[in-house]
Amino acid sequence: MRHEININNHLEIFETNKVAKQAAGAVLMQEKNAVVLATVAREEKMVEEDFLPLTVQYIEKAYAAGRIPGGYVKRETKPGDNETLSARIIDRSLRPLFPKGYAYPTQIVVMVLSADPEVDLQVMSLNAASIALYLSDIPIKAPVCGVRIGRMNNEFVLNPSNSELKNSTLDLYVAGVKDELLMIEMRALANKQNGQHCMNELNEDDVLKALEFAGNAILRGSNEYERVFAAYRKNSKLEFKIETDGGKIVDFIKNSYISKLKIAINQMAKSERASEISQIAKEIENEASAIENEWKIEDIEKALYLCKRELVRSQILNENKRADGRGLKDVRKIDIETNILPNAHGSCLFTRGQTQALVIATLGSDNDAQMSDLLTEKNPICEKFMVNYNFPGFSVGEATPIKAPGRRELGHGNLAKRALHPSIDTDYIHTIRLVSEILESNGSSSMATVCGGALALRAAGVKSEKLVAGVAMGLVFEDEKYAILTDIMGLEDHDGDMDFKVAGSYEGITALQMDIKLGGIEQQVLKEALYQAKEAREHILQLMEEANQNIVVNEAILPKIEIFNVDPNKIPDIIGQGGKTIKEIIEKFEVNIDLDRDKGEVKIAGINHDFISQSKEYILNLVHSKGSNKKRDRKEVPKFDIGEEFIGKVQKVVEFGVFVELRDGVDGLLHNSKFKEKLEIGNEVKVKVAEIKNGKVSLNLA
Template sequence: MQYSIELNHHLEIFDVDKVAKQAAGAVLMRQGKSVVLATVARENKPVDEDFLPLTVQYIEKTYSVGKIPGGYIKRETKPSDAETLTARIIDRSLRPLFPKGYAYPTQIVVMVLSADSEVDLQVMSLNAASVALFLSDIPIKAPVCGVRIARIDHEFVLNPSNTELKKSSLDLYVAGVKDELLMIEMRALPSKNEDIQAMNELSEDEVLHALNLAQKAILNGSNSYEELFLKHRKTANLEYKIENENLELLSFVEDNFSAKLKNAINQMAKSERASEIYELAKEVLSHQIVVDASWDEEEVLNALNKAKRKIVRHQIITEKKRADGRALNEVRPISIETNILPNAHGSCLFTRGQTQALVVATLGSDSDAQMFDLLTEKAPISERFMVNYNFPGFSVGEASPIKAPGRRELGHGNLAKRALYPSVDEAYPFVIRLVSEILESNGSSSMATVCGGALALRAAGVKSAKLVAGVAMGLVFEEGQTAVLTDIMGLEDHDGDMDFKVAGSKEGITALQMDIKLGGIDQDTLKTALYQAKEARLHILSIMEEADRKIIVNEENLPKLELFSIDPKKIVDIIGQAGKTIKEIIDKFGVSIDLDRDQGGVKIAGTNSTQVKEAKDYILALISKDTKFAGKKPFKKELPHFDIGEEFEGKVKTIAPFGAFVELRDGIDGLLHGSKIQTMLREGDMIKVKVAELKNGKVALDLA
């Protein structure tokens, strides 16, 4: 059965009961030339543990854009960072829909089978997964709908194309069900203004206006999906875990251990671990009444956690006081030290309460940029601003092995990057890598990464437009009242109803991330949270500004840079046959060299200013044929005859920052410039090329 629907500026086509019929729910969705398959599968037996065993996977097939995977293994392997982050967005949007007590192992898989370069795959994939889940026998109340909001020429645009998004100053991704917002991801995009102080922050009112537009589109989408697919829903007799609430034990704990439990809560306010609860549980288990009643450890822990949650939330609502004694809008004490690492380019130790991040900045050359492929882009993307986030177990007192970064680490690093990126000039000549080592954690280490990252940039001499700070907000809805919390700690994150992270400068917001546990949030509460976050952000920024004024930049550690332009025709003289000349210069002076073949730009970077200057003089002498300075006469080799347009299938011999050298014949290599490369190339790959130009004894190539 096929359905077509014109929804939120797009035509969406769904095939139901056509493919993957043994899955609990499946849908084939088409938008433009993009085709996505979303499936939901669940086991028949629930797990014994009290949690939702949900796994979400998002897989981009390279055949969807007519490519074969690069590298030695010619098939899709582990997910890329982009795939992992998209899977995380789908998970965060759909997880709140599952009914309480649902414990069946469930897997949601979204596969991109065909990719249109103009279609937003994140929005499309979430909506396909939502429909598949709604069609399954898992009883969710209504389908989720995801939308993206851009801002182009000061106007908000619903569900822009990928080309339109590149012109936007805003990227706002929102998911919800009916009129309830469940998940928000926002980033301000870098300013195109030549003024280095210009940034695309949004004011709180502008964010609320954009969210209001998103909310209306989500309501439209959620209702439309429900109306369209309600008759196709499957049903099943599922069992739900009934919460075993031992009221007698809970009453016993509250009557006899309230004082000790409050003391444990006070201690837990200093750590994300709940070890104090386990210690108290031992004491409760040793009590004669508990022994006589044969209550086990699981029941006691359950009762203690319920009593703890009631105390924490009741105290916040009725006394306007938190477990650590803070007021609802109070930020924990902050201390900042910069450039504590003598040999690093820039570093900042940012401590807020019991959360501590050591953020280190490293500056590199163009060749240090991270290269990666996107399905919707023809050429590889060069990432010049990177943020890596590490969360070792010792940061929360755990003796756990350090592993490769998981979804949480990638998500937190991506959030910090989105917050900081608008403050860095896109024309900044160095590649920047920020690494955040979380040394202690009790509440929003990602926002500590933002604050520490902004100062680590300044400590490395990076002239960022403005300082950026972040704060995590929480929410408690209890007894018909609402309390918004500033700078939440781990205890409040666990027992609260919302995790809302807000980052920005004094003038506005650069990044948002919200996950709600209630099932939705209204605009009034959202407005309160945004303005309370602004108050906290301004407080944090005032402390950061004081630390910024005290920074002493490690000038001797920073890489030195020379930028100059030459006649583009002379670039081949710097490169030499098969890159021989440029390699000799790099080795001789200990520098890195990046060339712009089209514009004639030359960028030389190194750790020693004298060597950088000498390398510049050497290159200028070389192209002017001052062989006395160059140290030797240029060696010219007679080339075999080549015809313009002559085609070869040659092996890629060398990958350089400016392109690839391809073996032709008779030991001669030609240069395929990077601007002409459409897919990721690796040394040893075979590629079809043709002779485009013969000049100065060099062979320039085009793709055949």
């Protein structure tokens, strides 16, 4: 059945009961020339464990953009980072909808079958997945609606096209159901204004206005989806796990073990706390009451969890006290050390309480940029700023193997990237890679990555416009009472109702991420959280500014870049036949060279200033000597006679031979095929000129 909906600046066409009819729910959605298939499938048997077994996959098919996958394997294999991040957004938006006690293994799959360069596939895919879920026999109260908000000429724009978003100063992605916001992702988009780099942070009031604008669109969209599809929902006959209050076990714990549990809760580290609670469970298991009533260890552990959660939340709401003794607005103690790694370009060890991030900055050339394919872009995009986040098991006291980064690692790295990117000039000449190694974690390691990353950039000599700091906020809500927590630790994240991360400068917010577990948040509470986060951010920024004043940049190991232009027609002369010439230059002078054929731009990067200057002079001599029908300037390149002999020192050893010093600062190449003995730098060797071509001297042994 075909359904056409004109809503939120888009005409959306849905086909139901047409494809994938054996799935629990399926919908084919089209917007302009983009088509996605969203399906929901579930198992008939519930899992025994107490969690929601939901998996979300977002898959981009190469044929959707008329392409064949690159590489040796000509088919789609593991998902790319963009696919993983898109799947994560869908998961975070839909997960809060599932009813309590739902424990059926469930898979939501979104496949992009046709891509349109102007269509936002993330928003479209979320809405398609939401409708497929709503049509299934899984009882959710209403469909989720996702929208993206841009800002152009100081006006908010609803669901801008991909080309419009490139001219926006804001990228705000919000998902919700009815009047409840469930998931928020925001980033400021830097641009040039009057030739100057501008970060375009948003102040707290503007963020609230943007969220209100998004909320109105979500309400319209969710209501319209419900109106169109409510009649086509499948009847639900599912049974759910009955949540118990722990009964006698909870009463026993409260009467006999509440003091021990309080001590365990107040253990600072997650590993210590888990160990203490596990020990309490074993003690209770050996009690007479447990033996008499045949209490199972898993039931005891569940009851302890219920008591723990109640204790943590009660302390916060009724005593304004947190497990580690802090007040609601207090930030944990912060320690900052910079450039602790002697041979890294820049490094920062950022420690906040029991969360510790070692962030390392590495500067590279254009060749080091990350290339990636997007279905909505004709050509691969080139990313010159990268943030990689690693979370080894030892950071939380677990003996787990180091694996490839998962969704969480990619998501946290992406959040830090979005927070820091606006502070870096869009014309910055180096490619930058930040790597965050989480050495210890007890809450908000992604925000520690932001703080450490901002200082690692400064430690590497990167002139970022402003320092950026991040802080994680929490919310505990019970009946009419609520409490907003600053700088939450892992325990408060787990037992709280909201995870709210805010990053920015003194002037405003550059990135924001929010997930709400309780289903919606009032505007006034959100406003309080934003301004409380601002206070914490300013406190952290003050400490970071002090650390910034003490940074000693190690200029000796930082790469340098020389940029100049030549006639674009001379670029092939620099490359040489089969890349031979440019390879020889790179080997001889220990540099990296990037060439722009269209503009004739030459970028030379390296550590040694002298080698960069020499390679530049070498290239300029090379292109000048290639002037059409012009004789070489004899003053630029000394004259050598064929057969002329020299006793010279080896100046450079390369893969294909050695360079031998002749005279007047000119070296000649003695190829590997011309000698057998091993030659090293400084060895004297007798050579003779064999050939002179394009200003390069080839030698034989004399």
